[in-house]
Every structure is written in C-alpha cells, then in structure tokens.
Amino acid sequence: MKRRDFIKTTAGAAPMIGMFPADLSALMRISNTGKIEQRALGKTGKVLSMIGFGGILVMNATAEEASGLVKQAIDAGINYFDVAPSYGNAETMLGPALEPYRQQVFLACKTGKRNRDGARAELEQSLKNLRTDHFDLYQFHAVTSMQDVEEIHGPGGAMETFLDARKEGKIGLIGFSAHSVEAAMAMMDRFDFDTILFPVNFTTWNAGNFGPQVLAKAQEKNMGILALKAMAKGPWPEGADRSTYPKCWYEPLASVEDIRLGLRFTLSHPVTAAITPGEADLFKIALDCADKLSPLSESEIRGIKERGLAGTPLFSYKG
Numbered sequence: 001m002k003r004r005d006f007i008k009t010t011a012g013a014a015p016m017i018g019m020f021p022a023d024l025s026a027l028m029r030i031s032n033t034g035k036i037e038q039r040a041l042g043k044t045g046k047v048l049s050m051i052g053f054g055g056i057l058v059m060n061a062t063a064e065e066a067s068g069l070v071k072q073a074i075d076a077g078i079n080y081f082d083v084a085p086s087y088g089n090a091e092t093m094l095g096p097a098l099e100p101y102r103q104q105v106f107l108a109c110k111t112g113k114r115n116r117d118g119a120r121a122e123l124e125q126s127l128k129n130l131r132t133d134h135f136d137l138y139q140f141h142a143v144t145s146m147q148d149v150e151e152i153h154g155p156g157g158a159m160e161t162f163l164d165a166r167k168e169g170k171i172g173l174i175g176f177s178a179h180s181v182e183a184a185m186a187m188m189d190r191f192d193f194d195t196i197l198f199p200v201n202f203t204t205w206n207a208g209n210f211g212p213q214v215l216a217k218a219q220e221k222n223m224g225i226l227a228l229k230a231m232a233k234g235p236w237p238e239g240a241d242r243s244t245y246p247k248c249w250y251e252p253l254a255s256v257e258d259i260r261l262g263l264r265f266t267l268s269h270p271v272t273a274a275i276t277p278g279e280a281d282l283f284k285i286a287l288d289c290a291d292k293l294s295p296l297s298e299s300e301i302r303g304i305k306e307r308g309l310a311g312t313p314l315f316s317y318k319g
Contacts, residue, residue, distance in 0.1 A: 024295060027270050035077030036290045039272045042224030044173055044194050046136070048080040048106055048273045051263075051290055052226065055083025055090040056247050056278025058097060066097040069280060074101050076287050080273050082197075082226075083130070084110040084141050085122055087278075091129035099131050107132060110141035110177065111158065114151035119158035123165060137195060138162060138171035140187075143178045149186045159191065177228070181317040184214045188221060199229040199315055200274070202265040202304050208313030219270055230266035230274040231259055231282060234312040247278035250314055254282070260289040265304055268295040 028040035028047070036049045053073045058066040073081075081098060083090050091109075098105065109126050113119040127133065140152055140162075152158050165171045175195030178184040184198060196218045204210040218225050233251045236242060245252055253262045263286060266274045276286045296304065 024268075024270060027272075032077060036287075037293070038077075038079075040224075041272045042195065043222040044224055046106060046173075046224070048224075049078045050267055050271075050273050050293070051076075051078055051286055052080040052082055052273045052275040053078050053283075054275045054278055055081070055094050056087045057090075057276075057280055057283055058093040059088040059090040059247065059278065061093055061280075063093070063096065065280075066093040069283070070094070070097040070101070072284070072287070074105075076290065079105045080108070081105055082108040082110075082275055083126075084112070085126055085129075086110075086112055086141065091126055095130040095132075102132055106136045108137035108139060108175075109135045110139040112141040114140075114148060114158050116156050116158060116160040119161040120165075123161065123170065127170065134169055135171050137173040137175055138165065139174075139195070139197060140176040143176050143183045143187055144180045145183060146186060149183055149190065152187075153190050173224075175224070175226075178214075179315060181210060181214055181319065185217060188217055188223075192221070193223060195224040195226055197226040197228060197275075199232075200225075200227040200266045200269060200271055201229040201232050201314070202262060202308040203232070203234055203311035204229065204313040204315050205265075206305050206308030207311055208316035210313060210315045210317045213317070213319075215269060215271075225269075225271045227266045227269075227271045227274040229314060231262045231277055231286070232314055233258075234314060245277070245279050245282070252277050252279070252282055256285055256289060259285050260292055261304065263289070263293050264296050267293055 030038040030047060036051050038047045039050050041048050057069055083094050085091060111119045111122040113122050140158065143149060162174050173194035175193050175197065176187050177197035179199065198214055200211050215225060231253045233253050236251045253259050263274055276283045
C-alpha cells in the first residue's frame with residue numbers, strides 16, 4: 001500500500017542554502033512504500049524520483065543489458081531518465097529499452113550545440129534515437145564559458161530552436177547543465193529556466209566553494225534543481241587504475257557507506273534528484289541504499305565538512 005508524505009511549500013519557508021543541513025520543509029516530498037522517494041521539480045508541477053538514471057549507464061551495453069537496467073530502475077520507482085548525444089551510443093541503446101515505459105517516465109535530453117541550426121539537427125536526431133515525439137525536458141549541455149552563454153542567447157543562437165520546439169510540442173521544460181559557477185549564474189540572469197543540472201558534492205561544496213551560490217540563486221528563482229557528482233570522490237590520482245570504472249572521468253565513491261553518505265549530503269539540500277555515475281555497479285549500490293537516504297542530522301555535519309575540506313574538489317570557485 002502506497003504511503004504519501006506531503007511536505008507542502010509555505011510562504012517564507014524557503015531553506016537557507018548557507019545552513020546545512022538545509023530545511024527541506026519547502027520541498028514537497030512523496031514517500032512511497034518500497035519505492036524511491038519522489039520530490040517536486042521547482043515550479044514545474046512535475047514530481048521526480050530523487051535518484052535519476054543517467055544515460056551513460058547503457059552506453060556500450062548490449063540490448064539485453066540496457067533493457068535489464070531500465071527495468072530494474074522502473075521497478076525501483078525511478079521515473080527520471082537523462083541522456084545526451086555526446087554519451088556515445090547511449091541514445092540508441094536507451095530508446096528501445098525505455099520505449100515500453102515512455103508514457104510513465106520523465107525523459108530529459110540535451111544538446112551541446114550553441115547555434116540554432118545545430119541545435120535543431122541534434123534535437124531531431126535525438127528524438128529519432130530515443131523513439132519519442134517529445135522530451136519532457138531539453139537542456140543546454142555543459143555550459144562552461146561566457147562565450148557559450150552569449151552564443152546560446154544571441155541572434156541565431158540555440159535558444160531560438162528551444163523556443164520554437166516548445167511551441168511545436170517537441171520539448172516541454174527548458175533547462176541547462178553547467179560546470180561553471182560564472183556561466184550558471186549568467187544563464188539564470190538571461191532566461192527564466194525551469195531547471196538546472198549542476199554538481200552538488202560534499203568536497204566541491206566545502207573545499208571548492210562550488211555550489212552554494214548557484215543553488216541559492218536557483219532556489220530564489222524556484223527552479224528545479226538536479227544534481228551531478230553526488231557520488232564523486234575527486235580527481236583520479238596520478239597513475240590510478242581506472243579499469244574498474246572506465247566510464248568515470250573522476251574517481252567515484254565506491255563503498256556502500258561512502259555512496260550513501262555522498263547521496264545523503266546532496267539530497268539534504270533542496271535538490272529534486274541526483275544522477276548517479278554511468279557505472280552499473282555503482283548505480284545498483286545507489287538503488288540498494290535508496291531507502292536509507294534520510295537528510296543528514298546536525299550531529300553528522302561536522303564530520304562530512306571536515307572530510308570535504310580534506311579532499312580535492314573536482315571544481316572550485318574563487319569568487
């Protein structure tokens with residue numbers, strides 16, 4: 001029997017990002033017995049599973065492996081799937097595997113193109129690859145520089161395709177992903193985006209000063225906040241053996257305890273969902289501990305802050 005636990009947004013209840021753990025009372029959360037918790041996606045009216053399925057999981061997988069991973073995700077209560085054309089053959093593997101469930105999931109895709117024509121071509125190809133007539137969310141992928149921002153929003157920029165495609169019903173929500181504080185802040189100044197996909201990690205947050213300012217602005221605008229790198233440890237040490245996790249460009253957290261801690265840190269903020277790394281083994285560990293991802297208590301804060309400060313962040317912000 002499904003148990004729903006609604007925590008409603010109330011005036012003046014917005015969490016203070018500078019406080020940790022954040023007050024999640026302004027974030028609607030739905031607890032479903034035996035399934036992954038769902039959370040509201042900003043002002044969009046959508047509700048997503050707090051663990052997301054990253055398309056890299058099915059990159060270079062067999063059709064059987066891809067179908068098995070998607071079914072495992074669906075059975076666990078995951079309804080949020082994210083993919084991009086830059087993830088090798090992930091789109092063509094995910095499309096057939098996801099097709100039986102398409103009407104019950106929230107499908108997000110991205111484009112790395114910054115101009116109108118390039119974004120249009122990539123959008124149309126992604127729709128074909130994923131065997132769908134629309135994306136629930138379409139995003140500018142990996143916005144990094146101010147040049148990216150200017151090209152996207154300038155004459156003939158990719159934003160023109162996004163706005164046209166939204167009118168055509170080919171995309172629903174409009175968002176972006178970024179690995180730069182400066183670019184993320186500039187993007188939010190230029191358009192009323194529905195979502196942001198950004199690294200929220202205990203080491204980058206504490207040792208890199210990377211994330212607090214972006215989340216504060218996104219929450220002020222009532223955007224849906226989606227998280228990357230919750231399960232990242234840091235850069236690969238020089239000479240490290242990467243063969244165990246070939247799809248990870250960074251060293252991931254690997255033990256059950258560390259993975260749970262990383263996810264709990266990220267989800268203790270007003271984040272709707274965290275996307276796991278592209279390794280199937282790590283994804284399965286995240287699923288296994290999904291019912292143990294309660295927000296961190298006050299007594300746990302000092303330890304994770306000290307651990308974060310002692311680590312090497314993937315990203316840093318000097319501003």
